[in-house]
Amino acid sequence: MSTLMNDWIDISPLDAIPQRGARLLRTIHGCVAVFRTAKDEVFALDNACPHKNGPLAEGIVHGSAVTCPLHNWVISLETGEVQGADEGQVATYPARVEDGRIWVEASRLRRRAVA
Amino acid sequence: MRQKLVVIGAGMASGRVLEHLLEQNPEAYDITIFNAEARGNYNRIMLSPVLSGDKTYAEIVTHDDDWYATNNITCRFGEHVVKIDRDAKQVVGQNGTVDYDKLLIATGSAPFIIPVQGKDLQGVITYRDLDDTNAMIEAAGKGGKAVVIGGGLLGLEAAAGLAERGMEVTVLHLMGHLMERQLDESAGFLLRRDLEQKGVTVMCGASTAAILGETHVEGVMLEDNTGLEADLVVMAVGIRPETRLANDAALDVNRGIEVNAQMQTSDPDVLAVGECVEFNGALFGLVAPLYDQAKVVAQTLLDQPAVFVSKELSTKLKVTGCDLFSAGDFAEGEGREDIVFRDPGRGVYRRLVLEDDCLIGAVMYGDTTDSNWFFGLIRDKTEVAEMRETLIFGPSFQGGSAADPLLAVAALPRDAEICGCNGICKGQIEDAIAAGAHDLGAVRAVTKASGSCGTCTGLVEQVLAVTLGDDFVLPTSQPVCGCTDMTHEDLRRMIKSQELKSMPAVWQACGWKTSCGCHVCRPALNYYLLADWPVEYHDDPQSRFVNERKHANIQKDGTFSVVPRMWGGITTPDELRAIADAADKFAVPTVKVTGGQRIDLLGVKGEDLPAIWDDLNKAGMVSGHAYSKGLRTVKTCVGTDHCRFGTQDSTGLGIKLEKALWGSWTPHKLKLGVSGCPRNCAEATCKDIGIVCVDSGFQISIGGAAGMDVRETELLCQVETEAEVMEVVMAMTQLFRENAKYLDRIYKWMAKVGLDWIKEQIDDLDNRTALAERFELSQSIYRKDPWAEHVKKADSYQTLGDLTLEAAE
Numbered sequence: 001m002s003t004l005m006n007d008w009i010d011i012s013p014l015d016a017i018p019q020r021g022a023r024l025l026r027t028i029h030g031c032v033a034v035f036r037t038a039k040d041e042v043f044a045l046d047n048a049c050p051h052k053n054g055p056l057a058e059g060i061v062h063g064s065a066v067t068c069p070l071h072n073w074v075i076s077l078e079t080g081e082v083q084g085a086d087e088g089q090v091a092t093y094p095a096r097v098e099d100g101r102i103w104v105e106a107s108r109l110r111r112r113a114v115a
Numbered sequence: 116m117r118q119k120l121v122v123i124g125a126g127m128a129s130g131r132v133l134e135h136l137l138e139q140n141p142e143a144y145d146i147t148i149f150n151a152e153a154r155g156n157y158n159r160i161m162l163s164p165v166l167s168g169d170k171t172y173a174e175i176v177t178h179d180d181d182w183y184a185t186n187n188i189t190c191r192f193g194e195h196v197v198k199i200d201r202d203a204k205q206v207v208g209q210n211g212t213v214d215y216d217k218l219l220i221a222t223g224s225a226p227f228i229i230p231v232q233g234k235d236l237q238g239v240i241t242y243r244d245l246d247d248t249n250a251m252i253e254a255a256g257k258g259g260k261a262v263v264i265g266g267g268l269l270g271l272e273a274a275a276g277l278a279e280r281g282m283e284v285t286v287l288h289l290m291g292h293l294m295e296r297q298l299d300e301s302a303g304f305l306l307r308r309d310l311e312q313k314g315v316t317v318m319c320g321a322s323t324a325a326i327l328g329e330t331h332v333e334g335v336m337l338e339d340n341t342g343l344e345a346d347l348v349v350m351a352v353g354i355r356p357e358t359r360l361a362n363d364a365a366l367d368v369n370r371g372i373e374v375n376a377q378m379q380t381s382d383p384d385v386l387a388v389g390e391c392v393e394f395n396g397a398l399f400g401l402v403a404p405l406y407d408q409a410k411v412v413a414q415t416l417l418d419q420p421a422v423f424v425s426k427e428l429s430t431k432l433k434v435t436g437c438d439l440f441s442a443g444d445f446a447e448g449e450g451r452e453d454i455v456f457r458d459p460g461r462g463v464y465r466r467l468v469l470e471d472d473c474l475i476g477a478v479m480y481g482d483t484t485d486s487n488w489f490f491g492l493i494r495d496k497t498e499v500a501e502m503r504e505t506l507i508f509g510p511s512f513q514g515g516s517a518a519d520p521l522l523a524v525a526a527l528p529r530d531a532e533i534c535g536c537n538g539i540c541k542g543q544i545e546d547a548i549a550a551g552a553h554d555l556g557a558v559r560a561v562t563k564a565s566g567s568c569g570t571c572t573g574l575v576e577q578v579l580a581v582t583l584g585d586d587f588v589l590p591t592s593q594p595v596c597g598c599t600d601m602t603h604e605d606l607r608r609m610i611k612s613q614e615l616k617s618m619p620a621v622w623q624a625c626g627w628k629t630s631c632g633c634h635v636c637r638p639a640l641n642y643y644l645l646a647d648w649p650v651e652y653h654d655d656p657q658s659r660f661v662n663e664r665k666h667a668n669i670q671k672d673g674t675f676s677v678v679p680r681m682w683g684g685i686t687t688p689d690e691l692r693a694i695a696d697a698a699d700k701f702a703v704p705t706v707k708v709t710g711g712q713r714i715d716l717l718g719v720k721g722e723d724l725p726a727i728w729d730d731l732n733k734a735g736m737v738s739g740h741a742y743s744k745g746l747r748t749v750k751t752c753v754g755t756d757h758c759r760f761g762t763q764d765s766t767g768l769g770i771k772l773e774k775a776l777w778g779s780w781t782p783h784k785l786k787l788g789v790s791g792c793p794r795n796c797a798e799a800t801c802k803d804i805g806i807v808c809v810d811s812g813f814q815i816s817i818g819g820a821a822g823m824d825v826r827e828t829e830l831l832c833q834v835e836t837e838a839e840v841m842e843v844v845m846a847m848t849q850l851f852r853e854n855a856k857y858l859d860r861i862y863k864w865m866a867k868v869g870l871d872w873i874k875e876q877i878d879d880l881d882n883r884t885a886l887a888e889r890f891e892l893s894q895s896i897y898r899k900d901p902w903a904e905h906v907k908k909a910d911s912y913q914t915l916g917d918l919t920l921e922a923a924e
Contacts, residue, residue: 009918016915018656023911023915024914025914025916025918026916026917027919028918034915038631052671055661058665060637060638060657060659062631062633062634069660069661102915106918109918
């Protein structure tokens with residue numbers, strides 16, 4: 001796994017995503033939502049709420065969390081964990097900002113599912 | 116040798132005397148208590164909840180049989196005192212004579228009966244004690260009509276209680292507005308409106324000429340010959356001190372039984388307390404001074420020095436669920452200035468009267484949370500020049516500090532009085548909390564704070580919250596969300612008064628607990644800011660729900676629906692062809708005709724949105740805002756163009772309205788309808804704003820609904836010309852935009868502020884014009900097609916990248 005962690009891809013300029021917004025990345029596992037917070041941190045998560053597969057990229061971003069637009073589940077962008085009284089987990093992928101560009105670690109995104 | 120104390124009357128004052136006496140020296144007296152009512156002490160202030168059915172008699176008893184027995188008090192309840200023989204030092208009761216060393220007269224007051232014909236008929240009652248209350252409850256059980264004479268506190272409580280119990284109630288009040296001694300005209304008006312919303316009819320300036328009936332009351336005749344039917348008449352015009360026994364005993368009696376500062380009558384062995392006394396020319400009706408008197412009586416009885424001082428009084432009352440407060444002198448006068456605050460959304464009115472840079476009077480209605488602070492300013496004659504600008508917003512707005520509602524309470528000194536009824540200061544409550552009283556019930560049990568009239572309950576809770584911190588959960592009015600303690604109404608007030616024009620400014624000034632809000636508060640804030648500061652504030656798409664951000668309605672499978680606008684429901688073959696072409700080109704699975712007279716293309720993929728919009732734009736169509744908390748549709752019928760019944764050009768008017776209003780954001784969605792005649796084919800009377808054309812003009816009505824709630828609109832006004840319709844509708848929309856809570860439709864908002872208030876705003880022609888102008892200003896920014904704007908940034912609707920392609924390589 002550690003060797004594969006080097007598969008960082010330059011996705012786009014940071015400004016391609018508005019602050020407190022998100023855009024999609026198409027992958028073989030489905031869409032991944034890349035979020036940008038008010039503090040210009042970026043996070044990459046599966047674009048599906050564990051509740052009813054709501055499109056998280058369309059949700060409202062606040063702090064380092066996003067609220068699913070379908071039924072207001074709140075998901076931590078940092079851990080992918082569902083917050084509050086609801087329970088669930090969204091897969092997350094390493095992402096970072098470097099020189100004004102968004103990078104995502106894609107080793108798990110380009111491989112077929114392992115398990 | 117114990118002395119003998121006889122008490123005449125078991126009211127709230129004498130009950131308190133006995134408590135103090137027994138607390139300090141239970142051995143001092145053998146006590147006998149007479150009461151004409153066949154029961155002991157109960158909380159008379161709480162008769163109103165008993166009348167309305169919220170409480171039972173058992174719940175308002177302050178001293179039960181056990182208490183009298185435990186304290187060896189001889190009870191002579193249900194027995195009238197015949198006379199006082201001061202020479203023999205005896206009280207003569209119906210069932211026998213009792214000797215006294217000290218006598219306490221606590222006969223209270225008697226209701227004033229206006230001397231009109233018919234006052235003795237059956238069914239004419241007063242409102243003073245439990246028997247009266249029970250009589251009213253019984254009468255209300257039979258239904259029918261009740262007339263309450265007197266629009267003071269008691270009369271209104273009676274009226275509200277009887278209305279609650281299903282009677283049709285009319286209140287007759289002699290003066291020009293209700294509770295004129297406690298309230299000014301504006302607050303009196305709000306009170307009247309609240310009562311009328313509860314179904315009580317109020318007639319002011321109404322003088323009763325006679326009560327009609329053979330044996331039982333049948334009606335009331337007014338001086339102006341108006342006749343009212345009545346099965347029950349409650350006389351609540353006032354009370355006078357009950358002084359008959361004292362008079363007969365040749366004690367000094369003026370309006371009340373005259374007492375000195377030690378509460379002694381002209382006979383030093385005879386004391387008097389409560390509503391029956393007169394001290395320095397003043398009578399006492401509120402419970403706070405009575406309790407002060409009671410303390411003095413107990414001390415005098417125990418030969419301790421004590422002096423009764425009559426204090427500056429404030430009145431804080433709850434009338435039929437409405438909070439009101441008044442203090443000091445609030446009459447208008449030379450050299451006096453008013454600061455007035457009105458928040459019609461919450462039914463809140465505040466008026467401060469200033470003279471020489473000091474606050475000398477205050478009237479508050481609807482929200483009395485800061486009343487203690489204002490009362491303190493009046494009592495202490497604090498100079499208020501420096502905080503004058505924000506004075507009306509209360510203590511938490513002084514010094515630019517965050518608007519934590521608890522700060523005001525936290526800032527109060529220990530000797531600030533919290534419970535006026537029982538004279539309990541903040542310090543005593545804090546001590547009680549320190550000693551282990553950790554909830555309202557415990558504090559009430561230990562200190563009696565909030566145990567009488569209950570209006571200070573909120574304050575006591577706040578003291579608990581301040582003292583206990585996180586261990587106490589304050590039951591506040593519903594805040595917007597977890598990010599703030601503020602209600603929507605507070606927030607709107609802050610945004611306007613503090614001129615907050617950006618989200619960070621709001622978060623800062625209102626002490627947001629999160630860094631950038633949440634999905635609940637951000638959309639509301641975004642709306643409030645753009646509605647109040649259309650020019651200064653820029654709409655934040657990231658604070659909008661997906662539908663408004665994407666200008667399309669998201670469906671459960673993540674696709675979107677696209678609805679082009681059809682002005683007034685009119686379309687053309689060309690438009691229909693363009694819609695059909697778009698549906699083909701983008702493989703739209705479902706094409707549906709909507710209830711708003713247009714066409715919905717359902718199942719469009721997110722990334723196709725800009726392209727389909729572009730095609731529709733090119734055919735001359737714009738967004739129908741079918742997704743917005745804003746103007747949706749103006750539904751019309753064909754009107755005079757084709758219909759043989761049409762009285763006006765309803766289609767043309769509908770199109771004009773839609774063209775004027777489209778693009779505007781409102782607290783919730785806004786749907787209009789224009790019908791060409793009263794047959795109402797456009798179903799205008801279940802819309803948020805409906806216009807029904809008639810021969811003589813246009814009837815404009817508001818507050819309809821046909822969703823989860825179904826409601827018919829209510830008439831706002833009738834006007835003669837289309838130009839007036841346009842102005843009224845724009846003004847009405849702006850009034851709604853400026854005042855309603857986010858996510859309230861017009862009908863919900865109207866239920867809070869009242870149709871009368873809305874009418875007043877719109878009927879005032881200057882105000883109407885100003886509202887319409889403000890609407891037009893906002894529209895100069897928002898009356899544009901969002902689709903065309905978004906087509907320009909079509910890129911942002913595409914994915915950032917496609918890793919599947921790379922994987923395939």
